[in-house]
Structure formats: C-alpha cells, structure tokens
Amino acid sequence: MMLMRRKSTPPDSAAQADESTASDALRQTCLDALPIWAKQIDTARAQTEQAIVELSARFADIVSGLDAALLDSKDSAATGAPDLAATMDDGNRQLARVMEALEAIRDSRQMLAQEIRSLAVYTGELSKMADQVGMIAFQTNMLALNAAIEAAHAGEAGKGFAVVAHEVRQLSNSARETGKLISERVGAINESLSHIVETNEEAARTEGDAVRESGARIQDVLARFRSMNMRISQSAADLRNKSAAIKDDVAESLVQLQFQDRVGQILAHVASTMRDLHERCREPSGSHDGVQFLADMARTYTTEEQRRNHQGETAEPIAAQAVEFF
Amino acid sequence: MASAASNQSTADNEPRHDQNQYLTFMLDRETFALGILRIKEILEYTQPTDIPMMPAFIRGVVNLRGAVVPVIDLCARFGRPSAPVSKKSCIVIVETGAEDDRHVLGVLVDAVNEVLEIPQEEIEPAPAFGASIRTDFIQGMGKVRGKFVIILDESRVLSIEEMESLTGALDMRAAS
Numbered sequence: 377m378m379l380m381r382r383k384s385t386p387p388d389s390a391a392q393a394d395e396s397t398a399s400d401a402l403r404q405t406c407l408d409a410l411p412i413w414a415k416q417i418d419t420a421r422a423q424t425e426q427a428i429v430e431l432s433a434r435f436a437d438i439v440s441g442l443d444a445a446l447l448d449s450k451d452s453a454a455t456g457a458p459d460l461a462a463t464m465d466d467g468n469r470q471l472a473r474v475m476e477a478l479e480a481i482r483d484s485r486q487m488l489a490q491e492i493r494s495l496a497v498y499t500g501e502l503s504k505m506a507d508q509v510g511m512i513a514f515q516t517n518m519l520a521l522n523a524a525i526e527a528a529h530a531g532e533a534g535k536g537f538a539v540v541a542h543e544v545r546q547l548s549n550s551a552r553e554t555g556k557l558i559s560e561r562v563g564a565i566n567e568s569l570s571h572i573v574e575t576n577e578e579a580a581r582t583e584g585d586a587v588r589e590s591g592a593r594i595q596d597v598l599a600r601f602r603s604m605n606m607r608i609s610q611s612a613a614d615l616r617n618k619s620a621a622i623k624d625d626v627a628e629s630l631v632q633l634q635f636q637d638r639v640g641q642i643l644a645h646v647a648s649t650m651r652d653l654h655e656r657c658r659e660p661s662g663s664h665d666g667v668q669f670l671a672d673m674a675r676t677y678t679t680e681e682q683r684r685n686h687q688g689e690t691a692e693p694i695a696a697q698a699v700e701f702f
Numbered sequence: 703m704a705s706a707a708s709n710q711s712t713a714d715n716e717p718r719h720d721q722n723q724y725l726t727f728m729l730d731r732e733t734f735a736l737g738i739l740r741i742k743e744i745l746e747y748t749q750p751t752d753i754p755m756m757p758a759f760i761r762g763v764v765n766l767r768g769a770v771v772p773v774i775d776l777c778a779r780f781g782r783p784s785a786p787v788s789k790k791s792c793i794v795i796v797e798t799g800a801e802d803d804r805h806v807l808g809v810l811v812d813a814v815n816e817v818l819e820i821p822q823e824e825i826e827p828a829p830a831f832g833a834s835i836r837t838d839f840i841q842g843m844g845k846v847r848g849k850f851v852i853i854l855d856e857s858r859v860l861s862i863e864e865m866e867s868l869t870g871a872l873d874m875r876a877a878s
Contacts, residue, residue: 511789514790515746517814518744518746518792518814521725521814521816521817522743522744524723524738524817525725525738525741525742525743525744525817528723528739528817529739541817542817545816545817
C-alpha cells in the first residue's frame with residue numbers, strides 16, 4: 377500500500393527545480409542527523425538491555441532463593457514431623473509400660489495382703505494353743521492342789537509329797553503365765569498384721585489413684601503436643617504453598633522479561649537502517665532509488681510487528697512463543 | 703503299853719503342821735479358806751443333776767465314784783446372788799460331821815487358789831459385826847500376805863441339821 381502511494385505521488389519536475397537548493401540543505405541535515413539518531417538508539421538499546429539483564433539476574437536469584445527455601449522446608453517437613461510423631465508414640469508406649477509396672481506393684485501388694493491374711497490362720501491356731509496351755513495349767517493346778525490335799529491327809533508321811541505338789545503348782549502357774557503371754561503376743565501380732573493389711577490396702581488405693589491421675593495428665597499433655605504439632609505442620613505447608621506460588625509468579629515474570637530481545641532487535645534494525653540511509657545520502661543524488669531502499673528494508677525485518685508497522689497496521693503485541701528466528 | 707499309849711496321845715496333841723493348812727478359793731471376788739483336813743478333793747466343774755423341791759443353795763447332785771453327793775452353792779447359802787459358772791469353777795468335796803455321822807458334800811466355788819499354811823498366831827477371831835456373812839459361819843480371820851482371808855467354819859456353813867430343817871420347811875410349804 378505504502379509503495380503504491382509513493383508511486384502515485386512522484387515529485388513533479390517544476391517543483392523539483394525550485395526546491396533543489398532546499399533539498400540539498402535538508403539532505404545535509406539528514407546526513408548530519410542520521411548518525412546521531414543511530415547512536416542515540418544504540419545507547420537507549422544498550423541501557424535497556426543492561427537494565428533488563430540485571431533485573432533478570434535479580435529475579436533469577438529470587439527464584440533460586442525460593443527454591444532453596446522450599447527444598448529446606450520440604451526436608452524439614454519430611455524429617456521433622458515424623459520425628460515428633462515417633463516421639464509421641466514412644467511417649468505413649470513408655471506411659472503404657474509405666475502403667476504396667478505400677479499394675480504389677482499393685483498385684484504384688486495384693487499378694488502380700490493375701491499372705492498376711494493367711495498368717496492370721498496360723499495366729500488363730502497359736503492363740504488356740506495358748507488357750508490349751510492355759511487349760512493344761514489349770515488342770516495341773518487342780519492336780520497339784522489335790523496332791524497337796526492328799527499329802528495333808530497323809531500327815532507327816534506326806535510332807536515330802538506336799539513339797540512336790542507345791543513345786544508342781546508353781547510350774548502350773550508358770551505355764552499359765554506363759555500361756556497368757558503367748559495369748560497377749562498373738563493378740564499383738566494379730567493387731568499389727570491387720571494394721572499392716574489396712575495400711576497396705578490404703579497405700580494401694582492412694583497409689584492406684586495417683587497412677588490413674590498421672591496417666592490422664594500425661595495423656596493430656598501428649599494430646600496437646602500432638603495438636604500443636606499438627607498446627608505447626610499445617611502452617612508450614614501453607615507457607616510452602618505460598619512460597620511456591622510466589623516462585624511461579626516470579627518465574628513467569630522472568631519469561632515476560634524476554635521482551636527485551638524483540639525490542640533490541642527492532643531498535644538495532646532501525647539503527648542499521650539509519651546508517652544505511654546515511655550511506656546512501658552521501659552517494660550522488662541521482663543514483664538513489666527510494667523504492668528499492670524500502671524494499672531492502674522490508675526484506676531485513678525479523679519480527680511480525682516490524683512487518684505490520686511497515687504496512688501501516690497497528691502492531692499488537694504478539695505472544696513471545698510466536699517469535700520466528702531465521 | 704501305857705507309855706506307848708501316852709506317846710501316841712502326846713503325838714496327837716502336838717500341833718501338826720498340816721492342821722494349819724488351808725485351801726483358799728474365790729467366791730464372788732472374795733477369798734475364803736477351808737481347813738484342808740476336811741477337804742477330800744477338788745473336782746473340775748460338771749453340771750450337777752438337778753433335784754426338784756430343793757432349796758436354792760443346793761444346786762443338785764454329782765456322781766462321785768458311784769456316791770451321790772449334793773452340791774452346795776455357797777453364794778446362795780450366804781444369801782448372795784450366785785456368780786455365773788466359768789471354766790475356772792470347781793466343786794470342792796468336803797467331809798463334815800462327827801466320827802459316827804459323816805456327810806460328804808460338794809461346794810461350788812468360782813475358783814480354787816492355793817493350799818497354804820496359816821499359823822495359829824496369824825488367825826484372828828471373827829469380828830462381832832461388819833463381816834460380809836453370818837458371824838457364826840466364820841471360824842476366824844486368817845492373815846495371808848497382809849490381807850484377811852475368811853476361814854469358814856464348815857460345821858456351821860455345811861450344817862446338815864440346819865440345811866435339813868430348811869429343806870423340811872420347803873417340804874412343808876410344798877405339802878401345804
């Protein structure tokens with residue numbers, strides 16, 4: 377289209393003659409200005425490129441930093457959480473073992489109480505025996521008294537026998553005292569045995585209560601630890617997810633930064649075309665063929681936008697992946 | 703012969719040590735004594751066989767090697783309430799009466815203590831009044847280890863005539 381328009385408006389010869397001096401001046405200005413423009417564009421291009429490269433490097437750093445952080449947190453999530461869970465389980469097991477040990481203690485206490493109770497049977501027998509000793513003493517006493525009576529009836533002849541009877545009576549008294557002492561001792565033993573049984577049972581009761589209470593408390597603490605642990609891993613997972621999202625965003629931004637390549641290409645092309653135009657301006661004026669120049673320029677375009685601009689269309693930004701390299 | 707007889711009589715008149723021997727026993731927490739020569743033996747308590755129409759102080763009879771022996775409850779005889787029988791209760795067999803009229807009786811006591819010697823000089827006469835039992839029952843007050851023991855006069859306490867008259871009165875009452 378542009379070529380057509382150029383063709384349709386050729387400079388008419390009369391105006392050409394009038395404007396030749398002005399055209400020369402303009403040509404001279406173009407000769408002077410074109411290298412400057414080209415340099416300006418080059419500078420802009422170089423600065424943009426440098427800035428973009430630095431920006432890209434920064435973004436890449438951020439991405440790799442986030443990557444490292446994610447890797448670390450994954451490691452700690454993978455190793456730390458199971459550690460804690462295992463510790464909890466271990467705690468539970470230890471608690472169960474302690475409870476078992478205490479149960480065993482209670483069992484042995486009960487066995488002890490049982491044995492003490494069975495002792496009571498023996499002490500019962502002992503006190504019966506002590507009673508028998510008392511009975512025998514009583515009967516011996518009666519015997520001795522009867523002997524003394526017999527001795528008295530025998531008169532002088534029974535005198536020696538009376539002494540024997542007296543001694544037997546003393547013995548029976550001793551036996552009675554001994555029987556009484558045995559009874560007392562057995563009674564004391566019975567009392568202290570029943571006291572022991574009572575104390576033992578009381579201790580077993582208190583112990584059982586304490587054990588149950590401690591167990592409940594430890595269970596409670598473990599449960600609290602567990603829920604705390606769950607909350608911590610939950611927030612760690614959230615953090616990981618957010619970090620990953622940010623990383624993805626930044627990586628995408630990095631892709632977006634590739635626009636620099638296209639801009640650079642376009643600008644470089646403009647600059648090189650300017651230099652080309654400058655060369656042609658220095659050539660003798662008759663030799664210049666504008667149509668040929670534009671056609672040459674169009675042939676060297678590398679992007680779709682350039683081609684569209686050349687044809688007078690609006691150059692919409694196109695997707696990065698649509699870039700064609702030749 | 704005469705000298706021998708006289709020797710015999712002097713031996714009889716001499717104070718024999720066994721004549722001063724006494725059996726002490728308990729009745730209602732009080733200690734009593736009986737001369738040992740009147741006592742035949744001591745039996746463990748056995749439930750006497752009840753005899754109807756007898757006064758309260760006769761608990762019944764026991765079989766002493768075939769002989770029927772009445773058992774006297776001394777508490778009842780003294781007009782006191784009888785103590786309950788315990789495993790220490792005994793029956794003391796006593797012989798009363800003169801040479802030609804002997805009676806064997808059982809005496810129920812709470813417990814027998816001992817046979818001991820109370821010398822004549824340690825025996826005081828019965829008090830005119832203030833004793834816990836009838837004065838004519840008391841032969842004397844024997845001092846044993848600083849305490850007085852009532853020595854019973856068994857001829858009075860176990861007087862067959864008196865007891866028979868009491869039983870007769872009972873018989874009369876039952877008959878009327």
